Amino acid sequence: MSTPGVLSPLEKEKHLAAAAALRWVRDGMLIGLGTGSTAAYFITELGAAVRAGQLRVQATATSLASETLAREAGIPLVEPRRGLRFDLTVDGADEIDSQLRLVKGGGGALLREKVIATASDYLLIIADSSKAVPQLGRFPLPLEVVPFALPWVMDATAALGGAPVLRRDKHNPAQLAHSDQGNLLVDCHFEQLTEPEQLAGQLQAIPGVVDHGLFLGLARAALVAHGEQVLVLRAGADAAPAEAFAALP
Numbered sequence: 001m002s003t004p005g006v007l008s009p010l011e012k013e014k015h016l017a018a019a020a021a022l023r024w025v026r027d028g029m030l031i032g033l034g035t036g037s038t039a040a041y042f043i044t045e046l047g048a049a050v051r052a053g054q055l056r057v058q059a060t061a062t063s064l065a066s067e068t069l070a071r072e073a074g075i076p077l078v079e080p081r082r083g084l085r086f087d088l089t090v091d092g093a094d095e096i097d098s099q100l101r102l103v104k105g106g107g108g109a110l111l112r113e114k115v116i117a118t119a120s121d122y123l124l125i126i127a128d129s130s131k132a133v134p135q136l137g138r139f140p141l142p143l144e145v146v147p148f149a150l151p152w153v154m155d156a157t158a159a160l161g162g163a164p165v166l167r168r169d170k171h172n173p174a175q176l177a178h179s180d181q182g183n184l185l186v187d188c189h190f191e192q193l194t195e196p197e198q199l200a201g202q203l204q205a206i207p208g209v210v211d212h213g214l215f216l217g218l219a220r221a222a223l224v225a226h227g228e229q230v231l232v233l234r235a236g237a238d239a240a241p242a243e244a245f246a247a248l249p
């Protein structure tokens with residue numbers, strides 16, 4: 001594991017979870033690379049292992065930012081094509097509940113992330129301790145929206161109780177945020193998502209919503225760091241230390 005400079009406690013946890021995910025990687029794998037600050041630690045760690053000749057892998061990234069990082073890290077990249085399936089995708093999350101249901105898209109990459117997660121045999125989530133929640137919903141639920149449809153999507157999500165807010169560019173708040181596809185991002189504040197499956201269906205049915213940040217039934221395991229310890233969470237199983245796993249469980 002590489003040792004980055006001085007990190008805050010949460011950044012340390014992200015790095016620990018990301019480094020632990022390397023134990024899930026096998027030589028020759030095709031890997032999906034997630035997006036966000038936690039996934040970035042994984043891409044850097046994976047790149048270091050590839051450069052050191054410890055692993056031979058190929059990968060596809062879930063955002064232009066992760067693609068650039070992967071290229072710089074020396075990870076060979078493959079373009080999307082028919083029949084492509086990923087052995088493993090490693091990605092971050094904004095919220096994870098005990099059933100491994102996720103809220104994702106805080107970085108705006110939810111669509112490509114869901115495409116790659118769905119094309120993966122194993123989605124492994126890596127996260128700091130703040131991401132594990134008893135109930136989804138405190139983190140605003142992101143939607144990727146076709147620009148033309150925006151007014152009606154705002155109306156429809158408000159009617160569902162989502163208190164929608166159009167996302168602004170975090171570096172330049174005078175501008176709107178856009179996804180890598182050039183679509184808009186809307187953050188819905190439901191506060192508590194008691195029926196995420198039902199809500200996912202309702203959101204998907206709104207014309208102009210390209211996708212939403214609920215990832216249901218996709219994650220196989222999550223590595224969540226608590227201080228110095230990384231726990232493996234799997235739906236319906238007790239949390240276990242990451243060191244207990246030597247292969248894809």
Ligand SMILES: O=C[C@H](O)[C@H](O)[C@H](O)COP(=O)(O)O
Nearest residue numbers: 036037038092105106107109
């Ligand atoms: O669109 C971004 C992704 O879903 C990220 O994986 C998510 O926002 C978590 O990001 P971070 O690791 O920076 O907290």
